[in-house]
Amino acid sequence: ADRIRARDITAIKPRLISSAGEVRRIDEEVSPQLERAVVQVREGFMRGGFSYRDLIGAQDALISTKERRIEILKSFHMERARRERLAGQWVPLIPVQETN
Numbered sequence: 331a332d333r334i335r336a337r338d339i340t341a342i343k344p345r346l347i348s349s350a351g352e353v354r355r356i357d358e359e360v361s362p363q364l365e366r367a368v369v370q371v372r373e374g375f376m377r378g379g380f381s382y383r384d385l386i387g388a389q390d391a392l393i394s395t396k397e398r399r400i401e402i403l404k405s406f407h408m409e410r411a412r413r414e415r416l417a418g419q420w421v422p423l424i425p426v427q428e429t430n
Contacts, residue, residue, distance in 0.1 A: 335416050342413040349406040356399045364392040 371388040374380040 339413055339416050342409050342416075345409050346406060346413070349402050349409070353399055353402050353406070356395060356402075360395055361392070361399075364388070364395055368392050 368385075368388045371380050371385050375382065375385045
């Protein structure tokens with residue numbers, strides 16, 4: 331049981347690193363580019379250079395990226411909680427009940 335638990339804890343670490351890297355990439359590269367695209371398409375739409383469909387497409391791409399970021403963060407936190415549970419990190423905080 332201890333070996334299986336140790337194996338599961340070890341398997342979680344690369345997933346956490348991967349998720350953190352993907353969120354970082356979204357935050358630093360993808361979202362800023364899509365936000366700029368939405369602003370530019372909106373300005374172009376106001377001048378008549380883009381259609382409403384173009385504007386909606388740019389906004390949909392940004393929303394999809396934000397949804398993906400939330401999914402990744404949820405997965406990251408669930409994996410981290412699983413790792414902490416398997417490692418018994420919070421066991422010292424559980425009050426011991428006295429039996430009478």
